[in-house]
Amino acid sequence: MQTINSKSLPPFIQQEMDKIATMIRPLMKKVSLFYMIGLPLLILGILNMVLPFLSAEFSSISMTARVVYALLAAVGLSLFRESQFLKKQMHQSVKRYIAERIKKSILIEEHEKNRYVTRVNKQKQMDLPLFFHFLTEEHKRKERQYR
Numbered sequence: 001m002q003t004i005n006s007k008s009l010p011p012f013i014q015q016e017m018d019k020i021a022t023m024i025r026p027l028m029k030k031v032s033l034f035y036m037i038g039l040p041l042l043i044l045g046i047l048n049m050v051l052p053f054l055s056a057e058f059s060s061i062s063m064t065a066r067v068v069y070a071l072l073a074a075v076g077l078s079l080f081r082e083s084q085f086l087k088k089q090m091h092q093s094v095k096r097y098i099a100e101r102i103k104k105s106i107l108i109e110e111h112e113k114n115r116y117v118t119r120v121n122k123q124k125q126m127d128l129p130l131f132f133h134f135l136t137e138e139h140k141r142k143e144r145q146y147r
Contacts, residue, residue: 009132010136010139012135012139013132013135013136016101016131016135019097020094020097023093023094023097024090024093024094027086027089027090027093028090030083030086031083031086031087031090032083034079034080034082034083034086035079035080035083037076037079038075038076038077038078038079038080038081038082038083039076039080040076041072041073041075041076041079042072042073042076042077042079042080043076044069044072044073044076045069045070045071045072045073045074045075045076046073048065048069048072049066049069049070049073091125091126094126095120095121095123095126098120098126098131099117099120099121101131102116102117102120102131102134103117105134105138107138107141107142107145108134108137108138108141116130116134
């Protein structure tokens with residue numbers, strides 16, 4: 001997700017970003033927890049399995065210790081991979097929300113909504129500047145309509 005200074009955003013954009021943040025907060029917690037636990041376990045397990053091969057202590061490490069280190073590396077790898085999967089899932093849910101939000105707009109014409117949705121769906125990751133552009137355009141039209 002791109003880093004955005006929330007103080008510099010207009011209120012109508014900030015409101016949508018708050019909705020998105022509320023929606024993805026549980027996934028973000030899981031991603032950060034799995035990443036923070038998984039990566040150190042992976043590194044610790046791999047280092048403890050590889051370092052004995054590089055030193056003279058290779059034969060002094062018991063088979064049980066090697067199995068424990070391998071299990072640590074496996075658990076670390078699985079947690080790390082799960083964090084990557086959840087991150088992709090988080091991006092997809094935000095893209096879905098953005099597409100639904102664009103489709104719900106009553107101020108933008110149908111062909112423009114289709115164009116925005118197509119561009120959002122083509123992106124591999126979230127395209128927040130495109131969503132900001134849509135929200136700004138919608139806000140301008142709302143202002144013109146109520147003058």
